[in-house]
Amino acid sequence: MTQYADGITAEIVKEHGLSEDEYAIILDRMGRAPNMNELGIFSVMWSEHCSYKSSRIHLGKFPTTGEKVIQGPGENAGVIDIGDGQACIFKMESHNHPSYIEPYQGAATGVGGILRDVFTMGARPIAALNALRFGAHDHPKTRQLVSGVVAGIGGYGNCVGVPTVGGETNFHEGYDGNILVNAMAVGLADADKIFYARGAEPGQPIVYVGSKTGRDGIHGATMASAEFDDESEEKRPTVQVGDPFVEKKLIEACLELMATDAIAAIQDMGAAGLTSSSIEMADKGGIGITLDMDKVPQRETNMTTYEMMLSESQERMLVIMKPGREDVAMRIFKKWELDVSVIGQTTDTGRMVLTHKGDVVCDMPIAPLADDAPKYDRPHFAPEARAQISANDVAKPAHMGNVLLALMTSPNMASKAWIWSQYDRHVMADTTASSEDPSDAAIVRVHGTNKGIAITTDCTPRYCFADPFEGGKQGVAEAWRNLTAAGADPIAITDCLNFGNPERAEIMGQFVGCVEGMAEACRALNFPVVSGNVSLYNETNGIAIPPTPAVGGVGLIPDLDKRAGFGGMRTGDIVLAVGDTHGVLGASLYLRVIEEREDGGSPPVDLGIEKANGDFVRGQIRSGRLSACHDMSDGGLACAAADMALASGIGIKLAHEGKLPMHGFLFGEDQARYLLAADKTDAIAILQDAKADGIPVQVVGLAGGDAISVNGAHSLDLVKLREAHESWLPDLMSANEIAAE
């Protein structure tokens, strides 16, 4: 007979997302039946979102250390060494479920949450990026979701004064029922002034700072750990509401407090709010905590312990101070007109004890909450391998210029200026390259130096769906390539692993394949994972999203005078392709847009070639020979050439000979390739270097004129291309303008 405390039933346990087996473990660890508060705390701590119970055993496969890694996964964000005593701190996180239900607030609080992860560690946030995936552009909900998400990201990011410098936006019917909003933040700190969640000792005061606690977001973590159905809209009250003005004050106040020597440990209140922040700090310090719930600043009256512990009200932090230093926090937070309250003490009991109105309302051991959280090795199987498709297997189109126009105006390739023009990309006055600039990576200068942090987000879900392992490799390789094409030394990645329901072996197979592929690429490219996030259950009525392991890559440009972009091509420049072109068309953009099919294998990624070609290109960038450099990805050589031509305002006369069909040459998505432009003298030197180094480089075109053409035919006029490329998204969004809420 299962044991229940007063007022708790099997039904209530189930509503908390806990299985019978999990409840049995709780009974064992507690030594009695949990009360409602304790049940709620177990529920959120053991939710997929907080415990990573389905993913943890696989995440261990990632390489997480390296010469430049100061802090890998396990803290609020990853930390890398960028030299001169400075560190770069970054992380990417999903806010998918809330953004679908309430796009403005879901996206806004996603930005707020990821910024807190970064400044919690002592970093001033210097850049934000967003990887967004929406459903089909003509799905009835898409425009409203785009409008709301973009307004939410802008509304929050613009106000806090952190430039939103890059990201990506894709449309695919696979996201019709579950959009993805992955927000990334990057910060800068002195390497010897990093703050951690670990470090608390018994007998230290626990200080609550920031906004008051309300009833918003209760069970948000549990919601994010379940799939959607037709009633998902009813979950709207579980979405939190953000206040970027408070966040801005919180950033300044926290950085001011961190400049003093008063903090033992600090943690933001994110998913599962007060519960997870207090438990994580206690667990990492191996200590206990007591909290007096009457001292928690409350926005509403008659709040219960259960509500306060599970609230996900935004813009709150929990700080464990060095004893006797509470006054420092009081002074600073009052100056910034933020709530501040000493709400408890650390203890040596290893237990979490909560009191409310004089009663002990929760008394439970901490270790099981974190360490004994369930960990599942869920069944998984890899999808059946798909045959490769080469250009010889695909009908040759009549006019390549028309194909190029169709690709460049397809939803994923069309200009996203409508989106990024709504984000402040210039505040802080260090943005060297952002979405508006012809650069494969965003670049933010390290304040007061001539060094730059290069940042990119990447993932090709088509490839991951076709072949999770190769697709996982490809996402990491493309992020590495983007940083390289900007002239950076790639250093490390963060990731945001978005998948469907892990209880289905097929989905778990996608997850495992992608993780293993990513891990292999990270090892080969010396590009470790330092932080990340897993978002599962992205499905509605049993239909899962395409596997989408988004990669956020970070690199360093040691000298900003030696970098590259793809907008500097000049008339008369020779256009060169680095890397071999075999015309791989499986799972390509070409197949999707022109043939309306997505079959075929993912393009194979040879990591040795990837590294050799990339290192060669980076060397050429630093030698100053290149007028333009662009990686080749979606849409192959022709789309890279089109980007370069549009950004430079000059046409390209492409030349192709040999056995490879022309559409394979132009649109094949072979990996490890770059398009370069250089004047004749430099081009000769590049070809000589390439020969000496054994790197495949060939001349593919000549810059000039006002069209892109191939072998003197198939011409696409640049003015026509630009007009169509730039008008696609504004036309979509204004077809029936929907005001953002």
Next chain:
Amino acid sequence: MKSAVIVFPGSNCDRDAHDAIERVTGRAPDMVWHQDTALPEGTEFVMIPGGFSYGDYLRCGSMASRSNIMPAIISHAASGAPILGVCNGFQILTESQLLPGALMRNAGLHFICEKSPLIVENGNTRFTSAYAERRDLIIPIAHHDGNYNADENTLDRIEGNGQIVFRYGRNPNGSARDIAGVINENGNVMGMMPHPERAIDAKHGGTDGLALFESLLGRA
């Protein structure tokens, strides 16, 4: 030249303003907290930076215009000293009635961030004299509420007085008569939506904002 930058809760261009002033004048400005009631002794130039003071709650710039430091700024303005408000600073100056007109929500209802063509309409102010014969600039804008408006009589008057200092080359927000920046009748208080402090460096935003700060130096 001794300068001060006013910091409100929610200001977010204060550091950029600080750096631009320091770079051009060679002297770091004092950062003055909104709760203060006086400017530091000897302050000449005051800059009210961009951002979202008080979260833009109530109305952009409205709450800041009633903060503790404002009486000191109003009397500083009356003394004839130079005061520049950029973006949210411009909104605060109109809310304080140190400048005519008001800034409404952008006509397109969206926040707009772009490197905007800007025309120097009056090169004979203490904020624009260093532009000499240069008239066409590129200066970044980033705002949600930059749609300048005033009644027709006021617009005619400031137009006639040469108080329209900057106009947009490509009106991004619906501003009346393409107005991007205005100055008071005395010629010592100027507000503008574009951000000159984001245009002082070739690696970021270009250098078209430098001459604005250099102009101030010429007269100080």
